[in-house]
Amino acid sequence: MGPEEKAATILNTTFVRPAEFYLNGFINVPHVQYFYIFLCFVYIMTVVGNVFLLTVIYLVKTLHTPKYMIVFNLALADLCGSTALIPKVLDTFLFDRREIIYEACLSYMFFVWFFAGLQSWTLVTMAYDRFIAICFPLRYHNIVTKPAIAAMLMCVWVFLLILTASMAGLLDQLSFCGSLVIQSFFCDHGPIYRLACNDFSPNYKIAYAALITLIFMPLLLIVMTYVCISIALSRIASAVERLRALKTCSSHLILVAVFFLPLVGTNLAVMTSYIHPNVRILNSTLSHTIPALLNPIIYSLKTEELLKSVRKLAKDLGLPT
Template sequence: MGLEEKAAIILNTTFVRPAKFFLNGFSNIPNVKYFYFFLCFIYIMTVVGNVFLLSVIYLDKTLHTPKYMIVFNLAFIDLCGSTALIPKVLDTFLFDRREIVYEACLSYMFFVWFFAGLQSWTLVTMAYDRFIAICFPLRYHSIVTKPVIAAVLLFEWVLSLAVIGFMAGLIDRLSFCASLVIQSIYCDHGPVYRLACNDTFLNYIMACVLLFIVICIPLVLIALTYVCIGIALSRIASAVERLKALKTCTSHLILVAIFFLPLLGTNLAVLTYIHPNARIVNSTLTHTIPALLNPIIYSLKTEELLTSIRRLCKNIRLRNRHFQKN
């Protein structure tokens, strides 16, 4: 038996699980720390914006509706998703702690993609809400109820948990006997499984499945709902009424564009070639910018929420005056 055959047998029978990975981050970029300070600013503003939105919805009883259950869920996911990614990135590169334990790397990967998947499907739920509101306005309150929305959101959490858990679990079957340097600033799925020295075909298939479940299927469903909404609006005689109905969708359409376009662009670029630095920037901003902008867009573009904010501010001022008098 030749040396090559012996080496092949050893490679096939020996399972190598590394103790740690090394996060390489950006390569050959001067003053890269400014990017991490920018991420720090994004995270602070994301926390402030989403906590504010969660507080307004929680405190104002008039917002305790199925529609704002979805908005509350999205704000909570945005907050958790940013917290899963940014603090660890800052700790890794601002304090030069680039080694990450194997189990921690898989957990890191799981939570980043888990909340990304949830964000994607929550946008689908928002599209469903707008579809029923515009296409079946008289039946809206009988179809879109709190129990129905709670069941839909629970299903999305379970689906995301199962799919992303399976994706991370498939990494655990790989053997890493060569490089342990991850060409990213976090434990991204693609850069990790490509380091393996045994068969990664199942991981590649899972990456494609993830692309369909997190991006393609939600986008198709959202597009179909807006086709139906467009048909319903075309049947409304009054242009004023059409514009009024369309305005209720603008916030959601902006959120969809902000979330899906960069994510879709990055994943399509990977099918050919994308520079590691460009992938890192696109992937990081895709996971962070929507969480920053979502509460701002909803606060500024939704009349109900603006009214609630004014009402809460007025109540706070009245209470302050009452305390000052006493």
């Protein structure tokens, strides 16, 4: 056996794991320090908004309904997802600590993608709630029950845990014997597995499976749901009733647009054309952070039931309304 064949045999039987990776995002971006300040503001407001929403839903007994179980789950996903991403991004780039330990990098990737997937599938669960409410209004309280929604959300959590753990586990089967520079603003799955020097075809396959499962499939299901809702609304004779029913979906539609359009646009652009790395990184950063900031604001301002609950809670606590 020649030296090259022997080296290949050793590489196939022994995983070469680095001590750390180097995050290479935000290189040569003019005035990037202002963007970091903006991200800090986004994170503070995200925490305040989502903690406020979680607290109101928890304290107001009238909001202990299946619908607000889903809203609670979305706010929790927003809060945890932002906490998993933004503080580490600020620590990495604002304080120039770009080296990240191998195990910490895989954990970082796991939590960012897990909570992004949780946001995505919670929006699907919201669409299901609106679908039953409008298409089967008389059976709504029999179908959309607390146990049913709890079971759906639990299935989402378990499925996403398995998927993201599989993504991290397959990365751990790779050998890294060349560059250790990750071309992203966080330990993203794609930029990591492309650094490997052994066969990464399983990682490539699970990356596309995750992209379809976490972004495109949820969006397709939501679109199909609203097609059915549109058909049901077209059968309602009164324009006032149609408008009233559509108004109950307005908050959800805004959430869907805010979450999916930037993600789908960025991923399609990356797959079909060339985008400067800094533009891709800035777009991806905003796609991962802005929805979590806007979700509690949209629900607070667009949902009359929640506004009434906030006023009632403030009155009970002796606060000015």
